Amino acid sequence: MKDLIIYGAFDRYNYGDNLMPLLFELYLNRSYSHLLDEYHIKFAAINKSDLSRYGCLKTEKFTSVVKSANRGSVIVIIGGEVVGSTKESLLLHSFENPLIYKIVARLKWDYPKIYNIVSRVLFHNVAPYPYMPCIKDIPNIFNTVGGRFVGEKNTENQMYRSLKNSLFISTRDKRTQGSMKSFVEARIAPDSVFIISSLISDEFLCSKIQSELISLKNEQYAVFQCSPLKIQEDHQAISQAIKLIYEKFGTKVVLLPIGYASGHDDFDILSEIHELLPNETRLLYQLTVWEIMYVIKQSSIFYGTSLHGIITAMAFSVPHFAINPSIEKLKAFIEDWTIAPFNKAIKLNEVKKTLYEAYDEDELKSNSTRLSELVNEHYTSLFSKL
Known part of the structure; x- marks a missing residue:
């Protein structure tokens, strides 16, 4: 069976990031349940996690999920400020202890070169733009994402490759859409969370x-x-x-x-x-x-x-x-x-x-x-x- 890999920043507790996959699953079950005969739904994040105590979905480690995915699988990147988000930014969101966070934040502002080195070492297995995957034979779908495309429009740029390897792209605002409209077709749509009023x-x-x-x-x-x-x-x-x-x-x-x-x-x-x-x-x-x-x-x-x-x-x-x-x-x-x-x-x-x-x-x-x-x-x- 093919995998429908729902991917995002679901391994930390942050209301919007964790709400989007929950609503996607509910909507899929309500309106497109026939796809469940064709796809096995997997929720993935950079790290394996269990935030069920907050009503959130458990996640599997993204690299493990894509490694075992069958041919015909698809990655759906759900919402959030993912376009242009770097792995260096992950470090600041990785600590539950407020004191450690403050120390790392000070390191980022006072010694940015050291901060970037630490980030690359700790996240050495993570791509430069974590939420813009480029997985061979597994296309992407970007679902009402935010952010901004930066850099050259060529295959040396991971963001460019990720977007070009997409079946469908939607952005949640004109700012994001405008940053990529010269090389991909991206439609604008309201954030997927708006479905809650009817769902x-x-x-x-x-x-x-x-x-x-x-x-x-x-x-x-x-x-x-x-x-x-x-x-x-x-x-x-x-x-x-x-x-x-x-x-x-x-x-x-x-x-x-x-x-x-x-x-x-x-x-x-x-x-x-x-x-x-x-x-x-x-x-x-x-x-x-x-x-x-x-x-x-x-x-x-x-x-x-x-x-x-x-x-x-x-x-x-x-x-x-x-x-x-x-x-x-x-x-x-x-x-x-x-x-x-x-x-x-x-x-x-x-x-x-x-x-x-x-x-x-x-x-x-x-x-x-x-x-x-x-x-x-x-x-x-x-x-x-x-």
Whole structure:
């Protein structure tokens, strides 16, 4: 039997990265189950992993999977900022211990040459661009990926070879599509996570979460999320913004870590904010992907630096404001796919204005429906290549 190898950054816990393969599997089982008679589905990452305690899929080591794959197998690279992502960047996301992460991060900024040498030694079996495979006789499918093509358009460039060895390519924003349009045909489609609004029922979601979280559906609350590297604001500025949100809603602002992998470390900064504002905030932690989804779905508004936090809010027609206009992938995505006033990333000193910003609820809902339909159309094209 042929293998359908679903490949991505699934070996570390980070909401968006881990959610995408789960939804792909659910959609495949629901709408294209006949392919299971032809393909054996395997989930692969750079390393073997078991994050099932967070509701994630187990992964096999990618190099082992492709080595044993039968003729006619296909690799599906699912989402994420994979185009142009280097193996040097993997090192920063490889440590669960915050202290070790800080040491390695300092090494990266202060001694980049040494950092790169360490990365190459530790990941000597990993290709320069890990998520752009070039495996003989196994073609690729790129599913709503992000990033940017760089380098020469010739066979010396691994990225070029990987893209040219593809049956189908879709990108999640015009920025990514534009970087490769001169040499491959890449269609643009919304992030595949938008399928959740039609794929995930309330009953299904409630069956996956802690009972104490279910009561959130009866509350009116705001969600705030941020990564210390992406927020680029001090604790005072963050606290001031959260106080304004609290005063508007009159209920504790839910602080929701989404990025658990090193290099994201949402919990570290949000726990410090919670210590500063214990009466105005409620800190959640150690949630599964389904629980994170539920908390966003039931909220009245979402503020965050996480792309897939924003995407989840969009999918469920929740008002959403992306924080920090300098986050390129976030800025590019909302400009392409959401409606005003949510299509412009904000600075924290603009939070007060957003609390009274007018928007069309019907337009927000119709946009969610439109995006889900576009993902369905996209999957029709993708699965036709198998």
